[in-house]
Amino acid sequence: MKRTTLAAIALAVTAGLGLTGCAGAAGPAEQPAANGKTKLTVSVWNYEGTPEFKALFDGYEAANPNIDIEPVDILADDYPQKVTTMLAGGDTTDVLTMKNVIDYSRYANNGQLQEINSVVDKVGKDNLAGLDAFDMDGKYFAAPYRQDFWLLYYNKDLFKAAGIEEPKDLTWEKYTEIAKKLTTEAGGKKVYGTYHHIWRSVVQAIAAAQNGADQNSGDYGFMEDQYNTALDLQKSGTTLDFGTAKSQKTSYRTMFESGQAAMMPMGTWYTAGILQAKKDGKTNVNWGLAPMPQKNDDGKVTTFGSPTAFAVNKNASHSDEAKNFIEWAAGEEGAKAISKIGVVPALQNDAITDEYFKLDGMPTDELSKKAFSPDETALEMPVSDKSAATDKILNQEHDLIMVGERSVTDGIAEMGKRVTSEVLGK
Numbered sequence: 001m002k003r004t005t006l007a008a009i010a011l012a013v014t015a016g017l018g019l020t021g022c023a024g025a026a027g028p029a030e031q032p033a034a035n036g037k038t039k040l041t042v043s044v045w046n047y048e049g050t051p052e053f054k055a056l057f058d059g060y061e062a063a064n065p066n067i068d069i070e071p072v073d074i075l076a077d078d079y080p081q082k083v084t085t086m087l088a089g090g091d092t093t094d095v096l097t098m099k100n101v102i103d104y105s106r107y108a109n110n111g112q113l114q115e116i117n118s119v120v121d122k123v124g125k126d127n128l129a130g131l132d133a134f135d136m137d138g139k140y141f142a143a144p145y146r147q148d149f150w151l152l153y154y155n156k157d158l159f160k161a162a163g164i165e166e167p168k169d170l171t172w173e174k175y176t177e178i179a180k181k182l183t184t185e186a187g188g189k190k191v192y193g194t195y196h197h198i199w200r201s202v203v204q205a206i207a208a209a210q211n212g213a214d215q216n217s218g219d220y221g222f223m224e225d226q227y228n229t230a231l232d233l234q235k236s237g238t239t240l241d242f243g244t245a246k247s248q249k250t251s252y253r254t255m256f257e258s259g260q261a262a263m264m265p266m267g268t269w270y271t272a273g274i275l276q277a278k279k280d281g282k283t284n285v286n287w288g289l290a291p292m293p294q295k296n297d298d299g300k301v302t303t304f305g306s307p308t309a310f311a312v313n314k315n316a317s318h319s320d321e322a323k324n325f326i327e328w329a330a331g332e333e334g335a336k337a338i339s340k341i342g343v344v345p346a347l348q349n350d351a352i353t354d355e356y357f358k359l360d361g362m363p364t365d366e367l368s369k370k371a372f373s374p375d376e377t378a379l380e381m382p383v384s385d386k387s388a389a390t391d392k393i394l395n396q397e398h399d400l401i402m403v404g405e406r407s408v409t410d411g412i413a414e415m416g417k418r419v420t421s422e423v424l425g426k
Helices: 007-020 051-063 076-088 101-109 117-123 156-161 172-182 204-211 221-235 242-247 252-257 270-279 319-330 332-339 350-356 366-371 387-402 408-423
Strands: 038-045 067-074 095-098 143-155 184-186 189-191 263-267 287-290 302-312 376-379
Touching (some): 038 319, 067 076, 101 387, 117 319, 143 332, 172 263, 221 408, 252 270, 287 366, 319 332, 332 350
């Protein structure tokens, strides 16, 4: 079917609340049923550029011909703010996509989501990676349908040209050493040994995961080694410097797909992107996957990640249908639908993984497959009512450290001071 979206709903609600500040603004008008079908509304971001949504919606409609799914499309950058505003205004969108666990925690604690333990039980608690992030004292107000985690993308041809073996069993020390060897410049073209994107998680979340630390604690000494590694790579010219990447809004995809970076720590969501780029002839990079470099060389792989989930709006027009959709999307049929386009489902078993690596263009070597089986995947940010405020402070201090306006020692001290005072109230 030709699918239309309801982007105007979110915009209208936002505009109305912005002018009046009234939390009682009316939600969207109920859409009439088409051909006797139930119209199920689902909030999404960047619908045209996020193929997993279409894969899920088309698959569910094919299995449930009495349902028409209507996406409520919102700009990706505006998504958390728009959904927050919609909920405050009494919006009746049926299913809400939880882009991150920080927003989920806020909505659940505000009583804006319906409890869906029955859905989680039917899918199976032991089958869903990332489910623990949605556990609110034994109650679940969302169920994950995808589980992204971080690993290492690398350019096989650049490794071969440099006479370097595939990047297996890397510590951060070994990773830095290899990255420096892979950095070259010829004919005015520089190839960086690696590329670290500007997100704070590249440093802070991996440090928290591999040290078993809490980013809401107010104590951030555990980040010191990881910051020293990041700054060493930057100062040696082994990665594009942070200030340039931020000011020029550098695309991590361009860095890797153009062959400008031999390695790149990044999330599994990028797999779908590079597969599509290869299919469209936009890149010829011969790529592979490896586990995230580790703090220790004990053979255990610890990384971090974040699930994406669906929740039922407290004011949903069609609660039962919404729960049925989430059960399907989080279950095996939904997992198969998104696996086919290179998205990692939350439902994980050998059959799903095997299908994933059958995708056209997917690397099939043993190291790439090993990268998809980390021993531990820590949550990118803890589920807490403190997380949003902490995240803001950590982002600000991260930028100052990376551009050299604060030393690592002073930046870490300032993080602790601000979080302890401004967030923890101590």
